[in-house]
Amino acid sequence: MQRHAVCHAVERQDQQDVERHAGRGLSEVISNSHARSATFGLSVTMRPDYGVLPAADLALKLEQNRALFVHARPVMETLYAQIVNTHSMIALTDASGLILHSLGDDDFLARAEKVALRAGAVWSEARQGTNAIGTAIAEREATTIHGDQHYLRANQFLTCSSVPILDPLGNLSGVLDVTGDRRSYHQHTMALAKMSAQMIENRLITSTCTEALRIHFHSRPEFIGTLMEGIAAFSLDGRLLCANRSAQFQLGLALGDLRAQTLESLFGASVDEMIARLAAKPLALGLHSGVAVFANVECPLRAPAPSPGMRETAASNLRDLSTGDPQFAAAIERVRRVIGKNIPVLIGGETGTGKDVLANAIHRDSPRHAGPFVAVNCASLPETLIEAELFGYTEGAFTGAAKRGAPGKIAQANGGTLFLDEIGDMPFPLQSRLLRVLQERVVQPLGGARPIPVDFALVCASNRNLRERVEQGAFREDLYYRINGLVVTLPPLRERTDLAVVVDRILRSERFAGRVVGVADEVLALFARHRWPGNFRQLSNVLRTASAMLDDHESQIRIAHLPQDFLDEPVPREAGAIRGTRLDDIAASAVAAALEAHDGNVSAAARALGVSRTTVYRKMRS
Numbered sequence: 270m271q272r273h274a275v276c277h278a279v280e281r282q283d284q285q286d287v288e289r290h291a292g293r294g295l296s297e298v299i300s301n302s303h304a305r306s307a308t309f310g311l312s313v314t315m316r317p318d319y320g321v322l323p324a325a326d327l328a329l330k331l332e333q334n335r336a337l338f339v340h341a342r343p344v345m346e347t348l349y350a351q352i353v354n355t356h357s358m359i360a361l362t363d364a365s366g367l368i369l370h371s372l373g374d375d376d377f378l379a380r381a382e383k384v385a386l387r388a389g390a391v392w393s394e395a396r397q398g399t400n401a402i403g404t405a406i407a408e409r410e411a412t413t414i415h416g417d418q419h420y421l422r423a424n425q426f427l428t429c430s431s432v433p434i435l436d437p438l439g440n441l442s443g444v445l446d447v448t449g450d451r452r453s454y455h456q457h458t459m460a461l462a463k464m465s466a467q468m469i470e471n472r473l474i475t476s477t478c479t480e481a482l483r484i485h486f487h488s489r490p491e492f493i494g495t496l497m498e499g500i501a502a503f504s505l506d507g508r509l510l511c512a513n514r515s516a517q518f519q520l521g522l523a524l525g526d527l528r529a530q531t532l533e534s535l536f537g538a539s540v541d542e543m544i545a546r547l548a549a550k551p552l553a554l555g556l557h558s559g560v561a562v563f564a565n566v567e568c569p570l571r572a573p574a575p576s577p578g579m580r581e582t583a584a585s586n587l588r589d590l591s592t593g594d595p596q597f598a599a600a601i602e603r604v605r606r607v608i609g610k611n612i613p614v615l616i617g618g619e620t621g622t623g624k625d626v627l628a629n630a631i632h633r634d635s636p637r638h639a640g641p642f643v644a645v646n647c648a649s650l651p652e653t654l655i656e657a658e659l660f661g662y663t664e665g666a667f668t669g670a671a672k673r674g675a676p677g678k679i680a681q682a683n684g685g686t687l688f689l690d691e692i693g694d695m696p697f698p699l700q701s702r703l704l705r706v707l708q709e710r711v712v713q714p715l716g717g718a719r720p721i722p723v724d725f726a727l728v729c730a731s732n733r734n735l736r737e738r739v740e741q742g743a744f745r746e747d748l749y750y751r752i753n754g755l756v757v758t759l760p761p762l763r764e765r766t767d768l769a770v771v772v773d774r775i776l777r778s779e780r781f782a783g784r785v786v787g788v789a790d791e792v793l794a795l796f797a798r799h800r801w802p803g804n805f806r807q808l809s810n811v812l813r814t815a816s817a818m819l820d821d822h823e824s825q826i827r828i829a830h831l832p833q834d835f836l837d838e839p840v841p842r843e844a845g846a847i848r849g850t851r852l853d854d855i856a857a858s859a860v861a862a863a864l865e866a867h868d869g870n871v872s873a874a875a876r877a878l879g880v881s882r883t884t885v886y887r888k889m890r891s
């Protein structure tokens with residue numbers, strides 16, 4: 270009896286909280302959503318659909334929502350730090366309500382797991398009835414759904430606050446959700462979720478409009494650089510590309526109306542005038558409404574060129590590189606553990622497996638990331654040049670030397686990372702000089718100048734077996750032990766289980782056809798059986814050439830688009846021969862072999878082939 274009364278008191282309190290914080294019109298939102306839930310054929314007492322997407326399909330979805338995921342994850346971690354130990358969790362979904370990523374308190378995650386509130390589950394209204402994620406998507410509004418406002422009884426122990434995340438064009442990109450036990454409802458949760466969603470949107474804008482002229486503005490200069498700042502991006506001919514929520518508010522126009530405006534009509538200055546004043550920070554400007562604002566103007570295309578010695582780096586960090594292959598993910602995890610600990614990393618792997626890309630990512634994630642990344646390919650330089658290139662030389666050190674001498678790559682890497690690619694090809698006499706640099710941390714330029722102290726992180730790569738080179742007497746054993754603090758070997762493409770994700774990512778990032786295209790299932794099946802001697806480099810080339818073969822109206826690469834030399838090359842991956850020569854036969858054969866190798870387990874076979882389960886089922890039926 271007493272327990273009953275307590276429960277009622279909690280529920281009353283819950284209800285009051287919700288009414289107080291969710292604002293007017295809530296009952297209408299809920300009743301509309303309940304009506305929709307009923308039309309989806311759901312009933313209050315039914316057991317919800319707890320199915321989750323298989324890991325390979327989820328990895329593909331993550332890849333498709335990569336920008337959202339990459340920018341949301343750090344924000345989610347910051348948000349989590351605010352709500353830790355409140356029996357709650359944070360979830361990020363795509364525009365359909367599919368949970369891409371979640372994090373939270375262990376105790377609550379365990380309870381949430383029971384109602385499939387976890388990555389791979391879909392929380393649309395159609396699947397779960399009224400719930401904050403699904404209802405926020407349906408209403409395109411920040412939504413709190415509390416306790417028994419959930420349509421399904423199974424979900425009524427939850428309180429959820431969800432905020433839609435819009436992409437720079439104003440389209441729904443996903444939802445950020447904070448869910449907890451309904452007894453732990455807190456009035457600040459929605460405010461925190463809204464701020465976090467805004468942070469993600471701002472990050473999406475700044476990362477998308479990298480080549481645009483961007484204006485960060487506010488009527489109070491101290492608010493520039495904070496969440497309150499307006500961000501508006503313009504093409505270099507002055508057209509508005511996108512504007513964040515604060516910019517829309519300050520400019521007094523919705524995104525659709527802003528698109529008809531130009532830099533000049535909104536800020537009273539042309540692109541050239543803005544660029545001429547790039548250095549003024551903050552810059553005083555007048556809005557079209559007459560309101561005075563302060564602005565920081567950025568125009569990366571007009572920014573100074575990077576300093577020499579600093580190589581162009583691929584814009585990836587370690588997290589970005591991992592796309593679902595367990596072997597590769599394990600290698601990345603091991604690398605992550607030694608980063609910043611003065612342990613040299615030696616990357617092995619066949620040509621084109623991404624050793625250079627990984628070395629770049631290691632640098633980007635290291636505490637020395639603000640320093641230079643200096644790469645030297647030991648195989649591409651003649652022995653006579655590599656010594657000068659690496660160690661530097663003084664004025665007049667040898668005939669033909671530049672008048673003033675040069676510092677050398679090792680000295681240039683000071684404070685950053687030195688990447689010695691193809692180290693197995695380093696000429697033997699130079700190996701002992703390199704060893705001395707690594708031991709003594711000073712470099713002596715040719716020509717006898719004073720030794721220069723150097724401090725850098727060392728990453729080496731080789732596609733040769735260095736152990737064998739040591740045994741053959743071609744590589745110094747002492748140097749070998751000096752450089753192999755951590756050895757990671759990148760898997761060849763033919764062994765990777767995330768081929769579909771990799772292909773999707775390349776097509777999205779490269780836009781070879783001038784737009785994003787896809788790959789037909791039979792092509793993926795063929796890819797899955799290919800040996801890929803050139804690994805990523807070869808895959809990129811094949812996709813580039815195939816994309817060029819597409820007609821304007823075609824959006825999928827089919828076998829007919831693949832380059833002939835690639836089709837001539839196929840070597841079956843597994844021992845089992847391909848049965849038949851028709852493409853369908855080849856695909857069916859690949860599926861049959863994968864099923865056989867995985868004891869008929871469709872999910873495992875789909876993962877191995879890098880295709881969806883549906884594809885495997887289709888091929889089984891055909």
Ligand SMILES: Nc1ncnc2c1ncn2[C@@H]1O[C@H](COP(=O)(O)OP(=O)(O)OP(=O)(O)O)[C@@H](O)[C@H]1O
Pocket residue numbers: 583590618619620621622623624625626627730732771775805806809
């Ligand atoms: N994960 C990846 N996804 C897509 N493309 C990639 C990936 N990793 C590498 N690449 C691309 O593949 C090509 C080869 O990569 P990289 O130069 O890093 O390989 P490598 O192992 O160093 O090759 P090599 O031994 O021949 O020097 C590059 O164009 C790179 O951008």
